[in-house]
Amino acid sequence: xxxxxxxxxxxxxxxxxxxxxxxxxxxxxxNSPEIKRDxxxxxxxxxxxxxxxxxxxxxxxxxxxxxxxxxxxxxxNKAFIKKVLTDGTVSSSALANRLSDKRYQQLSxxxxxxxxxxxxxxxxxxxxxxxxxxxxxxxxxVGDQDQDLRLAxxxxxxxxxxxxxxxxxxxxxYTILGSTPLTTVFQKALGLPSSVGSLNLDQQLGIYQxxxxxxxxxxxxxxxxDPAKLDALVKKFLVRSQADQLINQSSGTSIAxxxxxxxxxxxxxxxxxx
Numbered sequence: 001x002x003x004x005x006x007x008x009x010x011x012x013x014x015x016x017x018x019x020x021x022x023x024x025x026x027x028x029x030x031n032s033p034e035i036k037r038d039x040x041x042x043x044x045x046x047x048x049x050x051x052x053x054x055x056x057x058x059x060x061x062x063x064x065x066x067x068x069x070x071x072x073x074x075x076x077n078k079a080f081i082k083k084v085l086t087d088g089t090v091s092s093s094a095l096a097n098r099l100s101d102k103r104y105q106q107l108s109x110x111x112x113x114x115x116x117x118x119x120x121x122x123x124x125x126x127x128x129x130x131x132x133x134x135x136x137x138x139x140x141x142v143g144d145q146d147q148d149l150r151l152a153x154x155x156x157x158x159x160x161x162x163x164x165x166x167x168x169x170x171x172x173x174y175t176i177l178g179s180t181p182l183t184t185v186f187q188k189a190l191g192l193p194s195s196v197g198s199l200n201l202d203q204q205l206g207i208y209q210x211x212x213x214x215x216x217x218x219x220x221x222x223x224x225x226d227p228a229k230l231d232a233l234v235k236k237f238l239v240r241s242q243a244d245q246l247i248n249q250s251s252g253t254s255i256a257x258x259x260x261x262x263x264x265x266x267x268x269x270x271x272x273x274x
Contacts, residue, residue: 003032005138007145011242012235015152018142029138038064038133043126050120052085052113068132069107070154072140088114100178148241152234155185159233163225172221173205188244189237190215 005025009017018025029035042064049055056062056078066072066081074081087094089109096108110129112119119125135157143150158179162172176182187196190211196204209219216223216232224230 002034002141003029005029005142005145007142007149010146010148012238014146014149015234015238018149026134026138029141030134035134035137039130042130042133046120046126046129050118052082052111055085055111055120056082064133065107065111065129067136068129069103069110070136071103071107072136084108085111085113088112090114102175102178148238151181151185152238154181155234155237156230158182159221159224159230163222163230169220169222170205173208174201176221177201177204177208185234185237186212188240189233191240 007014041060045061055065063075066074084096084104085108089096089105096105139150139153142153162175192211196207213219
């Protein structure tokens with residue numbers, strides 16, 4: 001049985017509490033029997049894997065490998081994942097390089113099956129993948145209860161990594177726009193409509209940079225290397241998301257009461273003395 005994260009609060013209050021209890025909660029989660037079994041099996045077996053075919057044909061190994069990159073849902077897409085891994089990332093025509101979701105590129109580059117001696121032969125490879133797997137699995141467990149908190153955890157990890165990279169700001173933005181979770185966080189935090197996603201990438205980039213500049217004083221992603229700025233972004237996302245949920249709930253209640261009144265049924269609030 002896997003440990004279930006304790007999340008008594010939602011929104012930014014829930015985020016604050018989760019961060020305050022993160023060490024204790026992740027320790028309990030990582031020590032749960034299922035996670036320990038996955039960890040022990042992967043560390044014991046990954047060193048024997050030298051080809052993409054060997055990896056995809058061992059479901060237990062593949063579970064951890066995909067989970068480390070948030071690609072759990074591809075566990076049954078063996079032919080697709082094998083192609084991603086076999087092609088590697090060196091060639092511009094490689095499948096992983098042509099996909100908008102850069103998690104596949106990260107997966108393929110990490111394993112390096114196109115490089116002769118794959119990363120699976122390195123002594124520190126197994127522990128690195130397992131650490132990423134446990135982190136992602138904890139986020140997934142959080143998401144089973146509160147999807148907004150999962151998105152916040154994902155943003156905290158991914159945006160910190162992006163902010164500290166030496167690549168151009170445009171490249172960082174295109175990585176964000178290729179990630180549904182990150183796009184969701186920025187879109188909500190900046191108060192942009194979902195219809196922005198229907199525009200071409202260059203138009204989206206201009207809109208996001210302009211809006212970020214108006215809110216944070218800079219349209220660049222590197223600014224989020226500052227933990228305070230990253231927390232401010234996450235806070236805006238969570239506060240706006242919770243506000244939207246409350247508005248939707250309130251609207252739903254109003255509609256229900258209107259329908260009851262139109263049908264001639266008694267108002268439940270009146271019946272209860274409201």
